[in-house]
Amino acid sequence: MSTATILVSGMTCGHCVKAITEELSALDGVQEVSVELVVDGNSSVTVTSLEPLDPGAVREAVDEAGYSVVED
Amino acid sequence: MSTATILVSGMTCGHCVKAITEELSALDGVQEVSVELVVDGNSSVTVTSLEPLDPGAVREAVDEAGYSVVED
Numbered sequence: 001m002s003t004a005t006i007l008v009s010g011m012t013c014g015h016c017v018k019a020i021t022e023e024l025s026a027l028d029g030v031q032e033v034s035v036e037l038v039v040d041g042n043s044s045v046t047v048t049s050l051e052p053l054d055p056g057a058v059r060e061a062v063d064e065a066g067y068s069v070v071e072d
Numbered sequence: 073m074s075t076a077t078i079l080v081s082g083m084t085c086g087h088c089v090k091a092i093t094e095e096l097s098a099l100d101g102v103q104e105v106s107v108e109l110v111v112d113g114n115s116s117v118t119v120t121s122l123e124p125l126d127p128g129a130v131r132e133a134v135d136e137a138g139y140s141v142v143e144d
Binding site (some may be wrong): 012013014015016018019039066 | 082084085087088090091097111138
């Protein structure tokens with residue numbers, strides 16, 4: 001099992017949490033998506049998957065949901 | 073035709089606009105719902121309907137969407 005935590009900007013409410021969770025859950029091998037919502041800052045999104053995820057695919061899924069990954 | 077504008081708190085993003093719009097559009101006789109989103113304050117929601125709407129029904133629809141009407 002592999003766990004990755006990313007920072008995502010622009011998330012403001014429960015609908016945003018749902019949109020991100022749905023998009024990331026659709027990636028191959030994803031077992032769990034957990035979001036710590038920070039309304040006026042970057043939210044922390046933790047994705048647990050069977051194998052390590054391709055960072056590009058994660059970024060694309062976040063984009064698809066309408067948000068942006070914040071690079072460290 | 074009748075137009076009513078209400079203030080709604082807690083709306084923060086496009087998903088919130090969609091949720092409110094869907095709920096209010098489902099009321100009898102509603103022709104148009106227009107939202108001016110204010111992220112860190114009260115959003116202004118204008119509802120156009122064939123006949124004047126029952127304020128209680130409007131409040132219930134907003135509650136149903138997960139938000140609150142701000143009383144003047």
